[in-house]
Amino acid sequence: MSDTANEREIRLGKLARLREIGYDPYAVESFPFTETAENLKDTTAQREGEVVPFAGRIVSRREMGKSQFLHLSDGADRFQIYVRKNDIDDAAWEALNLLDLGDHLGVVGSLFITKTGEPSLQVSELKPLSKSLHVVPIPKQRGEEQWYGLTDTNVRFRHRHLDLITNPDARRTLVDRSRIVTAVRRCFNAWGYLEVETPMLQQEAGGAAARTFSAHYNAYDLEVDLRISLELYLKRILCGDIPRVYEIGRVFRNEGVSNRHNPEFTLLEFYEAYADLEVMMQRVEDLFRTVATEVFGSPLVRIKRESQDGDIVSEDVAGFSEDEVVLDFGKPWRRVDLLSAIEEHSGLTAEDLSSLQNAKAALKNRNVVNPVTGKRINAEEERHLGGLIEKLLEVFVEPHLQEPSFVIGYPLETSPLAKKDPNRPGFTRRFEGYVLGREICNAFSEINDPIDQRERFQAQMAERASGDDEAHPMDEDFLYALESGMPPTGGCGIGMDRMVMLLTGARHIRQVMFFPMMRPEGHAPDED
């Protein structure tokens, strides 16, 4: 991004002149005012003549010789000011004329309504508060309509401040995200959970299957990994008789980027002693209902799909139309048994799914195809039944999980931290929540049998030895904690970014990340 040198020089020249005449914008430290543009607009009619201060970014300007109208934006809304040469001294008038769209301006004036009916402020004092040294893309608008603005997603993601200035949706998403996170915290605090923080730099990152980022710690001359989950440290706190904890924190996974993956993302995990799967499902239902109600005013969340560039917004419940989805977080989520769901949607039988051998044979002989791609399911590389079952879940079941749903009963091999299901060998007491076909949470009854946990880790080590470099590492410190005794515990993880995507209708994780990972411009990736 570069402005023409000319543009910048012109503005630097104006800045120099502002300083000469005693209106150095950067010298100002404060400009107190309390009312929002929206509030001023709403109350001007009742307060005509009242003198009030206001400040904001100059987003429009109409000059008429010895008077001019400008709109100042406080970010959320804009308010019109009217400046007449006769109302202010000559230096102030010159200062005003040295300002550009994009500069910040503070004014004091009296409220009035113009001939055309717009609430406005007739300015008696003004003070430039900052100068923009390059052209800020300011959208033009009339009512709800908007012209121009900034549409290049490349620029929007790399220079998010411009996106926030220009696109109301970007601003709305930021506000919504903040409110959602606040509402989540309020929920857990109300339920008696303690918010804790655990190490990001770890010697052996565990709790999930993912490749790590590494770093070097100079003082101990130690190679460390950035964490990939919160799980193991949180459970060590449970072992210390803190019965309800949660953490909302950044984790780092050294994997690819997609519309729903970013290498660093925000994970919520919560653990509750003496609680099982049922309680966890209850918590998830309560959480989504409460957050939706608190942030959007209703447990009914309306997700609207907008035209071209994939921007989607969610709004309140009024005025539905056809290309919208309405999710009701007010009612209990659907509950689905994982294996039964696969049988129902794939045509495979319980017999087929009873062993890896049978499953591979059935897929081979019966020409079972992926309903989306039409291609046959390739199961040859699967090393164990659990992996194949999860793959079948993705292909056949996920598309049917549009309504908020819990899928219950995950395979043992892919659930190294979940308690075994005593009634069903090879499966665990684990569920995942799905909404609109996407995984939204992962929960289970935590293993508190240290012998079992050790065996699971050993099984993972064997996986690792046979080539799965994402298999879970052994963690002796964690096992030592478990051996000291952890009460039966339910735990759950929710990707906050995906939760925000869901509730705000964002299609791309970059819309809710604000500063997503972007490949540097003009550099090819290194050869691997």
Added chain:
RNA sequence: GAGUCGGUAGCUCAGUAGGUAGAGCAGCGGCCUUUUAAGCCGCGGGUCCUGGGUUCGAGCCCCAGCCGGCUCACCA
């Protein structure tokens, strides 16, 4: 990673058949003391993503690459 679409002025975009780049907004100069996508007159502004190639001549055609969007794949 594959397919596909896009990258032209600060922003939004156009660019015909290959003939040496345009509009609106923004900017600069002038006029205008209730305008609101203000208006009127005048002016300046370009690494046409990058690098090769074809051609007398390339924004346009060909090749390679970069960045991004979308779809798919990968991904606890």
